[in-house]
Amino acid sequence: MDPLEGRVSRTAVWTGADIEMREVPVPALCDGDVLVRVRLATVCGSDLHTVSGRRCGPVPSVLGHEGVGEIVAVGPHATSDVGERVVWSVTRVCHECDRCRSGRTAKCRSVTKVGHEPFTGPWPLSGTYSEYIVLPAGTELVPVPDLLPDVVAAPAACATATAAAVIDAAGYLEGRRVVVCGAGMLGVTAVAMCVEVGAEVAVLDVDARRTAWAERFGAVADEGGPVDVALDFSGSSEAIAALVPRLDIGGRLVLAGSVAPAAAVPVDPEAVVRGWLTISGVHNYEPRHLREAVAFLTRTVAVHPWAELVDAPVPLDVLGEVLHGGPGLRAAVAP
Structure with a gap:
């Protein structure tokens, strides 16, 4: 008998107008699949954009892609163990196409994404705003050390991992002048990563409260002037246009916040x-x-006040109340 037969998941379904609570049958697990009970989910800014109409997505769907949970069941040939506490990648990829083979799995030709799939499709339990989530074979899972609290681990799957990718693209940073534009969760995380490797970090944000958060993680307020590296998490065309002329010889600008249509940014090719x-x-x-x-958060959990960046979690039933933002850099839900 299938041990999951008859099990249901209390799940928050985005209908395009509001959040509807449903009891969703937990499916039988296929080869390599993993079933996770979500312990804590944090609310990424992209979900706030979805419910405000700034970002398009399938409707209905189960939103949410930042979370930490415990494995409660595995399909045949799964390599993870029941009882493990894990975080998981946003993307589920094939590992076989030309892009995957070239090291660009983030742009897999058949990519599917946690919290981005149609509820009526083959992967209904795909988001973290749910009691359970199914993680298909091909989803990266990373065990969470005991010393890392749920509230610190949950943002790893988007904010922290994306910041790590941006730092990777920025290249060598020790002793270099870095400006971080946009001090949301990603920007503050990037500040801490730059500080850890010995960069001189300034922060630029229109919100004084966010600037203050970045300063607690090691940045100083930006005063203009030339920089070696600029990291943009704001997505503001005006801000990006102002960053390009500040790049010194050999400078790098890495863009991560421009994930929605915006005004074009003029670039002088001769200057480049x-x-x-x-x-x-x-x-x-x-x-x-x-x-x-996960390794970075583990190293710095006693160094920086990561837990203070996340609001106290709310029950799944009142998810709609925090899908329009909260006082902290991340709202949280405890399914």
Whole structure:
């Protein structure tokens, strides 16, 4: 008898207008699948954009892609163990297409994503705003050390791992002048990562409260002037346009916040050529970045006040109340 037969998951389904609580049957697990009980989920800004209409997505769907949970069942040939506490990648990839083989699994040709799939499709329990989530074969899972609290581990799957990918793209940072534009959860995390490797970090944000958070993690307020590296998490065309002229010879600009349509940014190609400038983008991340994220949080859990960045969790039933933002950098839900 299938041990999951008859089991249901209390799940918050986004209908395009509001959140509807449903009891969803837990499916039989296929080869390599893992069933996780979600212990804590944090609310990424992209979900706030979805419910506010700034970001398109399938309707209905189960939102949420940052979370930490405990494995409660595994399908045949799964390599994880029941009882493990884990975080998981946003992307589920094939590992076989040309992009995966070249090291760009983030852009797998058949990628599917946690919290981004249609509820009426083959993967209904795909989001973290749910009592249970099914993680299909091909989803990266990373065990969470005991010393890392749920509230610190949950953002690893998006904010921390994406920041790690941005730092990777930025190159060598020790002793370099870095400006971080946009001090949300990703920006503050990037500040801490840059500080750890010995960069001189300034922060730029229109919200004084967020700037203050970044300063607690090691940044100083930006005063303008040339920089070696600029990291943009704001997605603001105006802010990006102001960053490019500040890049010194050999400077790098890494864009991670531009995930929605915005005004074009003028770039002087002669300045790029004469300045040996590099402008690159990061969207999603590679499995190694999730592993690096967990390792980084483990190293710094006693150094930085990570837990203070996340609001007290609310029950799943009142998810709608925090899908419009909260006082902290991350709202949280305890399914």
